[in-house]
Amino acid sequence: MSYSKPIQMLVDEHEVILSVLDAAEAVANQRSSVFPADFYAQAADFFATFADRCHHAKEETLLFPRLQARGIPWQGGPIGVMLADHDAGRGHLAAVRAALPAARAGDQGAMETARQALLDFAELLRGHIAKENQVLFMLADQVMTAQDKAELWDGFQTAERDTLPAGTKEKYHALAATLRQTAGL
Numbered sequence: 001m002s003y004s005k006p007i008q009m010l011v012d013e014h015e016v017i018l019s020v021l022d023a024a025e026a027v028a029n030q031r032s033s034v035f036p037a038d039f040y041a042q043a044a045d046f047f048a049t050f051a052d053r054c055h056h057a058k059e060e061t062l063l064f065p066r067l068q069a070r071g072i073p074w075q076g077g078p079i080g081v082m083l084a085d086h087d088a089g090r091g092h093l094a095a096v097r098a099a100l101p102a103a104r105a106g107d108q109g110a111m112e113t114a115r116q117a118l119l120d121f122a123e124l125l126r127g128h129i130a131k132e133n134q135v136l137f138m139l140a141d142q143v144m145t146a147q148d149k150a151e152l153w154d155g156f157q158t159a160e161r162d163t164l165p166a167g168t169k170e171k172y173h174a175l176a177a178t179l180r181q182t183a184g185l
């Protein structure tokens with residue numbers, strides 16, 4: 001599959017996110033006697049910052065409005081589904097984070113809540129990424145003009161520079177590698 005330059009950037013970010021989903025699922029399925037609270041906290045930070053604040057923000061503020069301008073409706077179509085997925089993911093992530101203090105303190109129910117919420121998040125985001133890579137992004141490259149794509153690319157650079165502290169992407173790429181290592185991948 002070949003995408004335009006800005007869309008390829010999103011697909012590349014999906015690959016990093018998927019690599020951390022692999023790690024999250026591996027750890028959540030280990031059921032070790034000691035709850036790995038630090039791993040959960042770091043994974044939640046990765047998903048909230050890299051997946052949501054860096055990646056989903058580009059889709060929601062720059063890509064989707066451009067697609068809407070090219071005739072794809074905001075609601076009742078693929079954009080609406082993607083937005084609903086982003087929101088559902090935020091819900092699962094909030095549940096992981098809310099359960100962490102008690103889980104860290106040894107509460108078995110909270111451990112199970114965090115574990116299940118992380119697995120739910122992973123399943124949701126995997127399906128979401130597949131829909132974007134295989135459906136929405138193909139459609140996006142069909143409806144966007146060459147100028148749209150050039151402006152989107154510029155917009156992505158500006159968004160990263162203006163909304164994230166310098167070095168954020170590098171920091172989270174490194175965290176992704178650490179989390180995979182911790183998970184034994």
Ligand SMILES: [Fe+2]
Nearest residue numbers: 056059082132
């Ligand atoms: Fe998305």
Ligand SMILES: [Fe+2]
Nearest residue numbers: 010055059132
């Ligand atoms: Fe995405």
